[in-house]
Amino acid sequence: MKPKAFEYVRADTLAVLLQALAAHDGAKIIAGGQSLVPMMNFRLAQPEVLIDINGIAELNHVTSDGAVIRIGAMTRYRDLLDSACLNARIPLLAAAVRHVGYPAIRNRGTLGGSLVHNDPSAEAGVVLTCLGAELLVVCAGAERRLPLAEFFVTTYLTDIAQNEVLTEIRVPIPPAGAGFAFKEVARRVGDFAIVNVAAQIGSNAQGEVTSLSLALGGVAETPIRADVEGSLLGRLIDMPLAARVAAEVDAMIDPQDDNVARGDYKRHLAGVLVKQALLEAHAGSRAGD
Ligand SMILES: Cc1cc2nc3c(=O)[nH]c(=O)nc-3n(C[C@H](O)[C@H](O)[C@H](O)COP(=O)(O)OP(=O)(O)OC[C@H]3O[C@@H](n4cnc5c(N)ncnc54)[C@H](O)[C@@H]3O)c2cc1C
Numbered sequence: 544m545k546p547k548a549f550e551y552v553r554a555d556t557l558a559v560l561l562q563a564l565a566a567h568d569g570a571k572i573i574a575g576g577q578s579l580v581p582m583m584n585f586r587l588a589q590p591e592v593l594i595d596i597n598g599i600a601e602l603n604h605v606t607s608d609g610a611v612i613r614i615g616a617m618t619r620y621r622d623l624l625d626s627a628c629l630n631a632r633i634p635l636l637a638a639a640v641r642h643v644g645y646p647a648i649r650n651r652g653t654l655g656g657s658l659v660h661n662d663p664s665a666e667a668g669v670v671l672t673c674l675g676a677e678l679l680v681v682c683a684g685a686e687r688r689l690p691l692a693e694f695f696v697t698t699y700l701t702d703i704a705q706n707e708v709l710t711e712i713r714v715p716i717p718p719a720g721a722g723f724a725f726k727e728v729a730r731r732v733g734d735f736a737i738v739n740v741a742a743q744i745g746s747n748a749q750g751e752v753t754s755l756s757l758a759l760g761g762v763a764e765t766p767i768r769a770d771v772e773g774s775l776l777g778r779l780i781d782m783p784l785a786a787r788v789a790a791e792v793d794a795m796i797d798p799q800d801d802n803v804a805r806g807d808y809k810r811h812l813a814g815v816l817v818k819q820a821l822l823e824a825h826a827g828s829r830a831g832d
Contacts, residue, residue: 546583549590555598557710561683564706567592572708574617574656577648602655602710605629614712616655621646623654632716635723635743639670642725645733655709658694661701661765664736668695669760670725671714672768673741679711686710695765718745718754722828724820727760728812730803736761737804738812742820746828750779757820762798762813769795769817780825785818792817 552570554560564570569591573579582588596602602617605626612633614623620640623629630637643649643657643666657667658678668691676691680703694702703709717723727739738761745754755776757769769792778784798809 544584544586546580547586547589549583550592551595552592553595553598557599557601557681557708560594560596560599560708561681561706563592563594564708565683567594568705570594570705572596574653575619575651577644577652578656578660578662596708607632607716610716612714612716614654614714616653616658616709616711618654620649620652620654624649633674633714635674635717635725635741636670636714638723638725639666639739639741642666642727642729642736642739648733654712658691658712659701659703659709661695661699662735663698663763663765664727664739664761666725666727666736666739666760669739669758669766670741671712672760672766673743673756673758674714674717675756676715677713678709679713680707681710682707688713692768697764717743720829721745721754722824722826724823724827726816726820726823728816735803738762738798738809738816740813740816740820742817742824744775744780744821744824744828746825746830748830750825750828751777752780752825753777757792757817759792759796759813759817762796762809767796775821780821782818782822785821788821789814789817 552563571590573593573595602615604615606613620643623640657665671691680687721743723743725741727736729736741758743756747753752775755772760766771788774788798806800806
């Protein structure tokens with residue numbers, strides 16, 4: 544199908560974008576278009592005005608700012624993979640982005656677009672949940688910062704108003720020596736994940752866990768962070784312990800059947816991937832410098 548007719552506006556600065564959003568009630572932002580254009584073609588989205596933000600240079604950056612990496616919302620997956628700063632400081636993010644679609648999707652799709660679209664198994668949402676990211680959302684005359692967990696409301700719904708724009712994603716730099724793992728199962732390479740798991744683990748010279756973050760996608764309406772620190776801090780992770788923690792996670796989730804997989808299969812995948820992710824992230828960790 545073809546989209547309903549719409550008016551096209553190109554914004555080349557944030558100021559022009561905010562004016563355009565304020566001026567048009569029925570406007571929608573288009574970034575990489577990799578989710579919005581299919582939705583328009585199926586007439587699931589019918590914006591009266593499409594505001595193109597591809598020319599806004601100030602929304603496209605990856606910079607290190609003290610303990611945080613700041614990523615502009617218009618930064619494409621491809622640019623994340625090419626960023627030396629990101630690969631050196633937050634390799635878990637790059638590991639996750641490698642699973643997004645295939646090269647054509649990664650060349651156009653943006654980090655901000657993925658977060659606003661909020662597919663529950665999108666790699667970006669899961670890995671940034673694990674990393675504890677914070678978002679900057681702006682409208683004419685005001686801005687607000689909020690944790691990603693508060694931004695995700697439910698599947699395909701986020702806490703952003705029609706006149707607001709997501710401008711930046713702020714990701715805390717992990718502790719030195721932290722190990723990481725990103726695991727997922729999809730039907731085919733390039734498909735959305737059925738289930739995915741991100742883990743980041745810090746350890747001391749004895750290999751005991753000193754910090755831990757674990758997140759899952761595809762098992763609920765939004766990515767979830769599994770609170771399992773109590774079982775792992777101060778411990779060495781071996782297979783029996785990883786299996787006990789996977790059982791704990793199993794009790795926290797209630798994945799539903801959908802057109803790709805049954806809930807019980809997702810539950811099985813979650814258990815397998817949590818074990819793999821914990822063992823791999825722990826094995827890759829070393830005492831901080
Ligand atoms: C064949 C195919 C396979 C794919 N496979 C995967 C996959 O494996 N994993 C995965 O995660 N994704 C996958 N995707 C989706 C892809 O990652 C999209 O790029 C992403 O979901 C949206 O990013 P975008 O920049 O294209 O956003 P757009 O499609 O342009 O916009 C998406 C939504 O976000 C809004 N928006 C965009 N930017 C902003 C902003 N800065 N502020 C406020 N609102 C904004 C738009 O108005 C729209 O509602 C796939 C897509 C296709 C077509």
